[in-house]
Structure formats: structure tokens, C-alpha cells
Amino acid sequence: MNAVELAEALTSIHDLTPDGVANLLRLSRASVAWTLRYPQLNAPYRGFVRAVDQEALPAIQFAAAELAGELRKLGAIPLARCPENAVFGTCGRVLRLTGPCSAADEHVPAS
Numbered sequence: 001m002n003a004v005e006l007a008e009a010l011t012s013i014h015d016l017t018p019d020g021v022a023n024l025l026r027l028s029r030a031s032v033a034w035t036l037r038y039p040q041l042n043a044p045y046r047g048f049v050r051a052v053d054q055e056a057l058p059a060i061q062f063a064a065a066e067l068a069g070e071l072r073k074l075g076a077i078p079l080a081r082c083p084e085n086a087v088f089g090t091c092g093r094v095l096r097l098t099g100p101c102s103a104a105d106e107h108v109p110a111s
Helices: 003-012 018-037 039-054 058-073
Strands: none
Touching: 003 018, 003 058, 018 039, 018 058, 039 058
16 A cells, blocks of 8 residues: 555544444554654654544544645655565565664575
8 A cells, every 4th residue: 555545545534333443453553654664654643543542533534634644745655665585575574764674684595
């Protein structure tokens, strides 16, 4: 899911039914990965999480819209993930903007 697609999903929150709550959890997990690469998303993400914890739909929708607005600024880019080999396949960790992969010590040489 790219940044714009995640933004669209965030702005389509309409209810707090069990399915809606499960969707909120998925969106939260997807969003936190973006904060690892783009620190400017930390504050709107924290606002979204606080709103979800309060379980108040209007607050959730407002916070989701703020986070979505910041994601849209990134454009339709995919989240960069580490392509290196790891013990059980491709590493896949989110790459930060600078520095090595956070799991570089777990990478294995290609066979």
C-alpha cells in the first residue's frame, strides 16, 4: 500500500462496529511503519492512536484525516523496505531515510 492508498483508507473510516475496529487496528499497524521512515508523521500518528484509544468516532475521523493529509504530501510512493537476505527470506524491514537497516546484523550473504 502506498502513502496515498493508506491516506484514502484512513479517510474512509465510518463506524466502530467489530469489523470497523479491526480495520482501525490494521490501519494503525500500517501507519506506524510509515513513521519509522518519515518522522514528520509521528505527531499525527500519535493523535490517531490516542483517538482510537478513546473510541470516539468523530475524534478518530478527525485524527485520521490529519494523518491522511500528511501521508498525501508524500505522494503515491511505496514504503521502502530492506531487500537484503535474512535467515528466513527477504529482510523486509522498513528502511529509515538515513543509516543502515535496523536488522543489518541479521542479514545473511546471498547463496
